Amino acid sequence: MRTDVLHAVRLARIDLTMLGRNQTALFNVVLLPLLIGWMYTTLAPEQSIEGVPADLFILTGLSGMMLGFVVFVNLVNSFTARREELVLKRLRGGQSSSVAIFGGAGLSAFALYAFQTVLLSVWISRLGDGGMPSNIPLMLLTGVLGVAVFALIAAAFSGITRNAELAQISVLPVLLVVIIGSPVMGPLSVFPEPLQIVSKLIPTTPVTEIMRTAYLGRDFIGDGGGTLTVAEQWIEALPSLGVLVVWVGVAALLARWLFRWDPRHG
Amino acid sequence: MSGLLVEAPGSGQDLAIEVGGLHQRYGNFEAVRGISFTVQRGELFALLGTNGAGKTTTMEVLEGFTRPGDGHVRVFGLDPWKDRRKIRPRIGILHQDAGFLGDLTVQETVTLWRGMSADAGRATIDNALALVGLESKAKVKVRQLSGGQKRRLDLALAVLSRPDLLFLDEPTTGMDPEARFATWKVIQDLKAQGATVLLTTHYLEEAERLADRLAIMHEGSIHTYGTVDEVVSGAGDQVAFRLPMSAAQAKERFAEGLPFVQGIAPIVTYTAGGTQVVYTLSEGSEAARAQAAVRSLLAWADGVGVTLERLEIRRGTLEDVFMRVVGEVR
Numbered sequence: 001m002r003t004d005v006l007h008a009v010r011l012a013r014i015d016l017t018m019l020g021r022n023q024t025a026l027f028n029v030v031l032l033p034l035l036i037g038w039m040y041t042t043l044a045p046e047q048s049i050e051g052v053p054a055d056l057f058i059l060t061g062l063s064g065m066m067l068g069f070v071v072f073v074n075l076v077n078s079f080t081a082r083r084e085e086l087v088l089k090r091l092r093g094g095q096s097s098s099v100a101i102f103g104g105a106g107l108s109a110f111a112l113y114a115f116q117t118v119l120l121s122v123w124i125s126r127l128g129d130g131g132m133p134s135n136i137p138l139m140l141l142t143g144v145l146g147v148a149v150f151a152l153i154a155a156a157f158s159g160i161t162r163n164a165e166l167a168q169i170s171v172l173p174v175l176l177v178v179i180i181g182s183p184v185m186g187p188l189s190v191f192p193e194p195l196q197i198v199s200k201l202i203p204t205t206p207v208t209e210i211m212r213t214a215y216l217g218r219d220f221i222g223d224g225g226g227t228l229t230v231a232e233q234w235i236e237a238l239p240s241l242g243v244l245v246v247w248v249g250v251a252a253l254l255a256r257w258l259f260r261w262d263p264r265h266g
Numbered sequence: 267m268s269g270l271l272v273e274a275p276g277s278g279q280d281l282a283i284e285v286g287g288l289h290q291r292y293g294n295f296e297a298v299r300g301i302s303f304t305v306q307r308g309e310l311f312a313l314l315g316t317n318g319a320g321k322t323t324t325m326e327v328l329e330g331f332t333r334p335g336d337g338h339v340r341v342f343g344l345d346p347w348k349d350r351r352k353i354r355p356r357i358g359i360l361h362q363d364a365g366f367l368g369d370l371t372v373q374e375t376v377t378l379w380r381g382m383s384a385d386a387g388r389a390t391i392d393n394a395l396a397l398v399g400l401e402s403k404a405k406v407k408v409r410q411l412s413g414g415q416k417r418r419l420d421l422a423l424a425v426l427s428r429p430d431l432l433f434l435d436e437p438t439t440g441m442d443p444e445a446r447f448a449t450w451k452v453i454q455d456l457k458a459q460g461a462t463v464l465l466t467t468h469y470l471e472e473a474e475r476l477a478d479r480l481a482i483m484h485e486g487s488i489h490t491y492g493t494v495d496e497v498v499s500g501a502g503d504q505v506a507f508r509l510p511m512s513a514a515q516a517k518e519r520f521a522e523g524l525p526f527v528q529g530i531a532p533i534v535t536y537t538a539g540g541t542q543v544v545y546t547l548s549e550g551s552e553a554a555r556a557q558a559a560v561r562s563l564l565a566w567a568d569g570v571g572v573t574l575e576r577l578e579i580r581r582g583t584l585e586d587v588f589m590r591v592v593g594e595v596r
Contacts, residue, residue, distance in 0.1 A: 086365035
């Protein structure tokens with residue numbers, strides 16, 4: 001177990017080193033979602049949403065959508081390219097376990113996601129009504145579960161993606177669902193009926209709602225919108241956390257079924 | 267001969283690898299057809315064969331990459347598939363084809379690997395690179411290395427933790443002669459230090475030079491095996507000469523064909539320099555048979571009035587055995 005953790009940390013560090021050397025990838029996974037968030041704030045139709053300034057409402061809910069970029073797109077590309085270039089084969093031929101190899105990828109994605117969330121928090125804190133997050137542990141747990149879900153979905157998706165070039169395209173449907181279906185610009189109740197159904201099913205919705213609640217200390221999971229204590233935030237978030245746990249299970253099964261270590265031929 | 271048992275001398279305790287009746291299928295295709303062999307600790311065993319012979323499949327089963335099909339497979343007495351985590355720290359693998367993280371430097375690659383290898387703590391990065399002659403490339407990104415240099419880096423990673431058992435799948439492919447000699451030296455040094463090596467190669471010279479024992483595989487089966495001397499002695503002696511005439515001239519002059527010697531037909535090769543004729547005598551032939559063959563050929567040459575240029579009796583080579591195995595099956 002200790003060895004797995006050590007190996008995962010080393011692999012994650014290497015992942016981050018390489019991402020730092022690839023400016024295009026760095027822009028796509030780290031800055032693009034923040035740019036989209038900024039664009040959303042300029043497009044917000046009203047001054048306030050659910051009693052919160054529009055820009056604050058949007059930015060505190062950006063975390064769900066960020067998972068699509070920093071975890072899903074990043075890892076589908078990484079898994080697919082490394083499989084086709086036989087890097088996964090090399091890693092698997094070494095002394096690292098499969099758990100450590102996956103863990104390293106997940107850990108690097110989580111580190112990026114945490115960094116992005118910190119950037120976002122700094123941004124929010126500089127808004128007029130912004131401040132520091134109300135419930136950081138709840139945000140952390142939600143982030144861990146969100147990263148786990150999307151890392152596993154990315155592993156599954158890489159298995160059905162033929163090569164690194166096609167990975168740029170194969171991620172688009174999921175990315176679109178994440179961008180459009182996440183309740184970033186407004187609560188679920190304002191979405192058209194069909195989109196509400198889609199939105200309720202995708203894992204970014206609970207992440208968005210919990211993160212917003214945990215950041216602002218107000219209920220954006222239920223219908224209330226009222227102020228919550230830290231304990232009440234946890235209680236209110238429990239069903240959504242449960243949904244995320246179920247998603248982790250489903251995504252793990254999908255990854256187990258679809259992920260491939262060896263290149264796809266033919 | 268698919269079930270041929272290639273038994274190493276020594277007891278089960280001394281065995282690093284045991285393979286018994288291994289069958290490996292991919293769908294309807296049977297890549298390995300009931301092979302059996304053992305490799306003793308400290309031994310260098312080579313698997314030779316054409317592409318698709320089943321060498322790499324066998325390697326991958328032993329390395330724990332592929333679940334064994336039918337048959338018995340043990341590495342240090344353990345199941346390489348189920349006991350992968352116990353076995354991996356004791357083995358080093360040089361894949362036939364495995365990629366690198368191209369954006370890392372050579373030094374970063376070795377550092378990463380060292381961090382993930384048991385017992386690699388004592389191996390310094392400089393030593394590992396010096397071992398394969400890549401010291402000057404330490405700061406170079408891996409994607410900028412030539413094919414041969416990547417192969418040397420491969421070797422550095424495989425031997426980094428000083429493994430008890432080394433799997434080398436075509437280790438010198440793509441290397442220039444100097445790098446190949448250097449690689450052979452590394453392998454010989456490791457073996458001298460007690461490492462067991464399972465080697466696959468297309469280069470027969472490599473097997474002749476390095477292997478204690480070898481097996482020739484073709485189409486999923488082992489067709490012949492033993493020490494290099496044992497295998498080569500089975501090739502039989504050869505009587506060879508050259509006719510100083512072109513293919514057309516030879517065909518016209520010997521329309522009825524060249525003579526059989528001791529019931530053996532010649533193998534004729536037409537080259538720009540003339541017509542090369544080779545008789546391979548029966549396996550394990552003795553000097554007396556070779557002399558008799560030469561006498562009958564000289565008598566034939568006198569009779570037809572032709573000069574046998576560069577007439578020689580030579581020992582069969584590993585290449586002869588290899589080609590015969592491949593030819594027989596075809």
